[in-house]
Amino acid sequence: MLLNRKSKSALETALCVGALALLALLALSPMLRGKAPIAAKGILFEAPWEDARTPDMPIERGDDVCVQSSRFYPWYAYLNRAADTEDSILWSPLEGCGMPFMAQWRTRCFSPFSIPFYLFSIVTALRLSMFLKLFVAGCCAFHAARKLGFERPLALALGVAFEFSGHVFLWMQWPISDVVPWLPLLVVYVERLLVGHHRYWPFGAIVIALMTLGGDPESLFASFLFVVLYAVVRGVLDRDPIRKTAGGLIVFSLSAAMGLAIAAFQLAPFFEFVQQAVETNPAHPTQIGVRDFVVSFLPNFFGNPAAVIGEGDAARSSRVVMLLHFGLVQLWLLPLWFSIRSFVLDDQRRRAEALLVTSVIMTMLAVVCARHAAHIPLVRYLRPEHFLVGNALALALMAVAAADEWLALNAEQCKACLKRLAFCFGGLCVLGAALVLASRGLPKADAPSVWTQFLVNAVLFLVFAAMLGITLLRPSQWLMGGGLAGLTFLCAVLTFAHGSAFTPRNLLFPETAFVKTLSETTGRIGGSDTLKRWPLAGNLIPQVYCPSAAQPDGAALERYVGLVKRIGADPLLLRRTGATALLLSKEDIRGAFASIRPNLAIRHVFASGAVLFRDLETKPRAWVAYDWRVGTAFDPT
Numbered sequence: 001m002l003l004n005r006k007s008k009s010a011l012e013t014a015l016c017v018g019a020l021a022l023l024a025l026l027a028l029s030p031m032l033r034g035k036a037p038i039a040a041k042g043i044l045f046e047a048p049w050e051d052a053r054t055p056d057m058p059i060e061r062g063d064d065v066c067v068q069s070s071r072f073y074p075w076y077a078y079l080n081r082a083a084d085t086e087d088s089i090l091w092s093p094l095e096g097c098g099m100p101f102m103a104q105w106r107t108r109c110f111s112p113f114s115i116p117f118y119l120f121s122i123v124t125a126l127r128l129s130m131f132l133k134l135f136v137a138g139c140c141a142f143h144a145a146r147k148l149g150f151e152r153p154l155a156l157a158l159g160v161a162f163e164f165s166g167h168v169f170l171w172m173q174w175p176i177s178d179v180v181p182w183l184p185l186l187v188v189y190v191e192r193l194l195v196g197h198h199r200y201w202p203f204g205a206i207v208i209a210l211m212t213l214g215g216d217p218e219s220l221f222a223s224f225l226f227v228v229l230y231a232v233v234r235g236v237l238d239r240d241p242i243r244k245t246a247g248g249l250i251v252f253s254l255s256a257a258m259g260l261a262i263a264a265f266q267l268a269p270f271f272e273f274v275q276q277a278v279e280t281n282p283a284h285p286t287q288i289g290v291r292d293f294v295v296s297f298l299p300n301f302f303g304n305p306a307a308v309i310g311e312g313d314a315a316r317s318s319r320v321v322m323l324l325h326f327g328l329v330q331l332w333l334l335p336l337w338f339s340i341r342s343f344v345l346d347d348q349r350r351r352a353e354a355l356l357v358t359s360v361i362m363t364m365l366a367v368v369c370a371r372h373a374a375h376i377p378l379v380r381y382l383r384p385e386h387f388l389v390g391n392a393l394a395l396a397l398m399a400v401a402a403a404d405e406w407l408a409l410n411a412e413q414c415k416a417c418l419k420r421l422a423f424c425f426g427g428l429c430v431l432g433a434a435l436v437l438a439s440r441g442l443p444k445a446d447a448p449s450v451w452t453q454f455l456v457n458a459v460l461f462l463v464f465a466a467m468l469g470i471t472l473l474r475p476s477q478w479l480m481g482g483g484l485a486g487l488t489f490l491c492a493v494l495t496f497a498h499g500s501a502f503t504p505r506n507l508l509f510p511e512t513a514f515v516k517t518l519s520e521t522t523g524r525i526g527g528s529d530t531l532k533r534w535p536l537a538g539n540l541i542p543q544v545y546c547p548s549a550a551q552p553d554g555a556a557l558e559r560y561v562g563l564v565k566r567i568g569a570d571p572l573l574l575r576r577t578g579a580t581a582l583l584l585s586k587e588d589i590r591g592a593f594a595s596i597r598p599n600l601a602i603r604h605v606f607a608s609g610a611v612l613f614r615d616l617e618t619k620p621r622a623w624v625a626y627d628w629r630v631g632t633a634f635d636p637t
Helices: 002-027 029-034 043-047 049-050 063-085 120-147 152-163 166-170 177-195 198-212 217-238 242-262 264-276 290-296 319-326 330-345 344-372 391-406 412-440 452-473 478-501 511-518 529-533 558-569 573-577 586-590 595-597
Strands: 277-283 523-526 554-557 581-584 600-605 613-617
Touching: 002 029, 002 120, 002 152, 002 478, 029 120, 043 049, 043 063, 049 478, 063 120, 120 152, 120 177, 120 391, 152 166, 152 391, 152 478, 166 177, 166 478, 166 573, 177 198, 177 217, 177 391, 198 217, 198 242, 198 264, 217 242, 217 344, 242 264, 242 586, 264 277, 264 330, 264 554, 277 558, 290 319, 290 412, 290 595, 330 344, 330 391, 330 412, 330 452, 391 478, 452 478, 452 613, 478 511, 523 529, 523 573, 529 558, 554 558, 581 586, 586 595
Parallel strands: 523 581
Antiparallel strands: 277 554, 581 613, 600 613
16 A cells, blocks of 8 residues: 555656646747757848848847847857867957956856756757756756645646746746756755754855856845845744744855855856956946836736837846746736635735745836946846746745645635635726726737737636636645646746747858858957947957957956957957958958958958958967877878
């Protein structure tokens, strides 16, 4: 009997884990049609790659498109190339006369989700990396739910809700998605500390080390802030003595220090890089207003999450605003929680409401800091997307707790709960109507009509209400958990899928005739200012300029930035950068480079009028040998 029980438990766990993997594959189904999960089609509107563009191809908009094509993909490409050729990842020779690579931290050289780039081709690695992010996030949330006392079906619902939350699914190409998947484990660790289980500090140290290697220091700090606030709020709600909460926070600080020490091989070069670097293009935080909360129940109110609406510093990135949407199913279960909370066990209620209060505080910080913290040291780097890091997990835990208690109600409790539910849901509808009216004047980009969104939501809500009615009459963990998981997945795909970019394999930095010509050139490419926006590193072509540093949140060595400024005044300094090839326009040849025209040998003339020259007097890059030995024989085989 015991063996059968264990076998049944193992089978149920395997089914839940398999469901998390299957749903991740379904969400990433474009990969099965030969596409790579990254936004790179925008690069086809630049000269080196435009021959591969079809005439009917729409222009991709938004800073996120530029960052993914000009920064992330070239980094992935070099990481993959370094693994194949056994080159050092300390220094990349492809951009900016050479740039520290591992020290930038955002390159994610040691992130667990970057391991596929060391083992497979870059397209296969991209697909596997994005799949692992979703799958690991779901498994971590599933494990957290089990440790917090939920049965497997409801733990599956929590896993699906977190797996397809905005930070993981919508932002899966960004470094933030390398940090967030481990957050449920960090919450479980802090929960253990608050009940006095301090011996689990090695577990916390490992989780913190994994988050540290994710490559996003702002998200790491925001995660720490979230769990510390949660510990404080939980202590207040529990009415525990300060000593107990303080003891847990002290142990957390020690485990955090240990986790950071484990990741010191990543942090040490980063701190050295920071001392020698300057910001080249600081990112402006997205301004979030009260009216933006309309996306919590109308997630497509602003249209495509990849679009940027507005101009200048006041621009509203709908991709950031979309993080205010924590899930339709979670939103619908929120009134149920307030209707049912008096029947929930004290420990479960305090945990869920402490997470809710913490999420509210972090959301308020997201609204306030984006407007008023621009000049505060360190805090100015935290933007709304970082402060909102724990909202999806907190609301999903509250929703699962409400569903769990719903299945345990008796007849008298049901009557009381239904009366409160009608009142709470009515209040939610009034609040939603007020937000819709307040948001009527906000600009939108390709957004479906409000009535269309209401109709879709109404159909989904009827399915949700039918499931609640069935489980009210016939309680079933599997019906409730499986139904919530399936409905959550459907809502998330309808909400976020069109904001997740995929690029056909043949359009991912294609080798056009222009690119092949540049690839055949030995040495760095320098010359025209247009090279500043061409991420040739995506095709593993070394260049003088550094397009990745020109993107938001870009950073480069201070000496390099000074050199580029001097090159702007005296282009002939390109000869000092090892640029043996110069790509020049007619204006360049007649202007700044006219004095050295006799020393330039034409390599190729392009249809656009640009000319690729070889500079006969450029000094090649120097290589320093610190050790050597005399070879007495040479066998090329």
